[in-house]
Amino acid sequence: MLNSPQTAYNGAATQGRIFLIMTDSAKLPKIVILGTGGTIVSSGDDPLMLTGYRIKGLNVETLLCAVPELQYFARIEAHQIANIDSSSMTFSIWLELGRAIEKAAADPDTAGIVVTHGTDTMEETAWFTHLTAKTQKPIVFTGAMRPATALSADGPLNLLNAVRIAADPKAAGRGVLVALNDVILSARDAMKISPTNAAAFGPNVQGPLGLIAGAEILWLGRPERAFGSETPFSIPKLAALEIPRVDIVYSHADDDGVMVRAACDAGARAIVHAGTGNGSIHCCTDEALADAADAGVLIIRASRVTTGAVTTGLAEWQERGYVPAGTLTPQKARVLAQLVVAEYGQVQSALAEAFSKY
Numbered sequence: 001m002l003n004s005p006q007t008a009y010n011g012a013a014t015q016g017r018i019f020l021i022m023t024d025s026a027k028l029p030k031i032v033i034l035g036t037g038g039t040i041v042s043s044g045d046d047p048l049m050l051t052g053y054r055i056k057g058l059n060v061e062t063l064l065c066a067v068p069e070l071q072y073f074a075r076i077e078a079h080q081i082a083n084i085d086s087s088s089m090t091f092s093i094w095l096e097l098g099r100a101i102e103k104a105a106a107d108p109d110t111a112g113i114v115v116t117h118g119t120d121t122m123e124e125t126a127w128f129t130h131l132t133a134k135t136q137k138p139i140v141f142t143g144a145m146r147p148a149t150a151l152s153a154d155g156p157l158n159l160l161n162a163v164r165i166a167a168d169p170k171a172a173g174r175g176v177l178v179a180l181n182d183v184i185l186s187a188r189d190a191m192k193i194s195p196t197n198a199a200a201f202g203p204n205v206q207g208p209l210g211l212i213a214g215a216e217i218l219w220l221g222r223p224e225r226a227f228g229s230e231t232p233f234s235i236p237k238l239a240a241l242e243i244p245r246v247d248i249v250y251s252h253a254d255d256d257g258v259m260v261r262a263a264c265d266a267g268a269r270a271i272v273h274a275g276t277g278n279g280s281i282h283c284c285t286d287e288a289l290a291d292a293a294d295a296g297v298l299i300i301r302a303s304r305v306t307t308g309a310v311t312t313g314l315a316e317w318q319e320r321g322y323v324p325a326g327t328l329t330p331q332k333a334r335v336l337a338q339l340v341v342a343e344y345g346q347v348q349s350a351l352a353e354a355f356s357k358y
Contacts, residue, residue, distance in 0.1 A: 029111035029167040031074040032104040033159075034097060035060025036125075037083040038118025040144035040155035047151040051196065058148055059083055060116060066148065067156045074111070074167050077104075086118025086125070086143075091243050091338075094128050098235035105135035112138035112166030116159065119143045119192055119200055122178065126187035127332045130176035131339060131358060132238070134229045138171035141178045141187070145198045154181065154198050161212050170219050174209060175227045184210035186223045188358075191306070191329055204307050205327045226357050233339045244269040244341040248330045249285075250304060251275045257288030264291075269346055270298035270337040273322075274330040279303050279310040281317070293320045296346050300337055300355070302330040321348040323355050 035041070037055055041063055044053040060078045070076055081100055082093050097115065104110050117125055126141045133139055142162035144155030162179050165171050176187035181199045189203040210219045247263035249271055263271050271292060275281050279301035281289060293299050301317065302325035303310045310324045325333040336354055344350035 025071070025075060028073065028075050030107075030109050031076055031112050031114060031163050031166050032107075032110055033060060033064070033076060033078045033114045033116065033163070034100050034104070035063070035078065035080045035083065035116045036086070036089075036093065036097065036118070038086050038116065038120075038122075038143045039147055040116050040118075040142075040159070041083065042085075042147040043149045044147045047149060053147040053149070055083060055085065063116065063148070063155065063159060067159055069160055070163055073160070074163050076163070084118075086121040089118075089121040089125060094125060095235060095239050097125070098129065098132055099239075101129065101133055101135070101139060102235055105133070105137050110137065111169075112140065112171065114159070114162045114166050115139065115141045117141050117143050119145060119180075121331075123187070123190050123192060123201075123329075124331050124335055126176050126178050126190060128335050128339075130187035130227050131231050131336070132228075132233045132235055133176065134234065136173045136229075138166045138168070138174070139176045140166045140171070141176065142180055144180075145196065145200050164212070165210070165217060168217050170217070171210075173222070175223045177209065179212075182212040183208050184212070184217075188223055188225060188227070188332075189327070193306070204329065205309065231339075231358060232343055238339070238342060241342045244338055246270045246272065246334050246337045246341065248272045248274055248302075248334055250330075251280070251282055251285065255282035255285045257282075257285040260285060260288035260292055264295065264297060268297060269341050270300065270351070272300045272302050272325070272330050272333045272337060274302050274304045275310075276304060278313060279324060280313065289322075290320055293322070298337065298341065298346055298348060298351050299323070300325050300333050300351070302328065302333045304330070321352075323348070323352050326355055328355070 041058040042053045043056040140162045142158045146153045178185045178190035189206045193202040194200045209221045245268045247268045249259045299322045301322050309327045340354045
């Protein structure tokens with residue numbers, strides 16, 4: 001824990017210089033950092049190894065030691081929730097993280113929460129948290145695209161900025177935020193748009209909610225859709241429920257419905273169909289999806305196109321109860337479908353309402 005800083009940032013800058021002023025550390029806001037692993041704590045064999053790296057013993061405490069400047073902005077309390085590559089993220093870790101967020105938020109001394117996370121599934125974990133966290137306090141997800149050992153590693157500055165955002169009272173009430181590379185996105189819209197570039201995250205439709213501009217945090221907007229305390233989804237309830245299987249089936253030329261049938265055979269209670277264009281369905285897959293719907297499996301029409309909105313399509317799709325995903329990507333549509341089925345069961349009207357509301 002970093003709890004004995006000598007100075008604190010005063011938010012002022014003149015002629016390009018950022019001034020630090022002497023202050024009592026007890027007056028700084030308390031920020032809880034929850035580590036889950038990812039590139040931000042990964043190591044390569046040399047400074048030029050920017051891919052193929054692994055987690056080799058570094059953790060959130062190591063990261064804090066690498067960014068002593070945090071002490072200028074906040075009193076830090078850190079906890080390790082997991083230490084994995086986020087490509088291996090699980091629902092059980094989401095629940096554990098959710099419980100840790102609830103505990104941190106319940107402490108009246110906590111001003112905000114930062115979650116360090118791998119970028120591969122950060123958008124899904126952040127979206128899950130956006131829907132389930134019942135607090136107005138800022139929750140900021142951040143990570144890195146370059147390992148801690150890399151030349152010009154981006155993790156330390158991303159972490160520093162995330163703490164600055166979480167400590168800003170103006171961040172409250174905006175839901176879960178995703179902040180990397182000086183851009184602040186809503187968890188609902190944030191998506192990974194590059195597999196290797198440091199500017200790896202961008203919005204689907206709604207632009208950034210804010211920007212880091214040198215010494216300033218510039219706020220630009222708030223989420224339009226309901227989230228958090230406005231949803232029926234909660235960590236204690238989910239922990240007591242069976243988490244339903246929801247599969248994503250990705251459409252392509254020569255699609256034949258085999259993957260739809262395989263998902264049904266595996267026990268999927270809902271299927272997100274990542275179709276072409278406006279959630280379009282290959283003629284050879286149409287029958288398989290119709291059979292699945294007849295068997296009670298919920299069908300969500302998403303798109304493999306990375307931006308824009310999926311709207312109502314052919315009349316027969318609507319008659320079968322297929323729900324358009326709107327602006328949610330297939331992976332985010334899957335998260336919402338899981339929560340809806342866990343909460344209500346396989347109820348098409350509940351699914352449709354959730355996709356129109358959240």
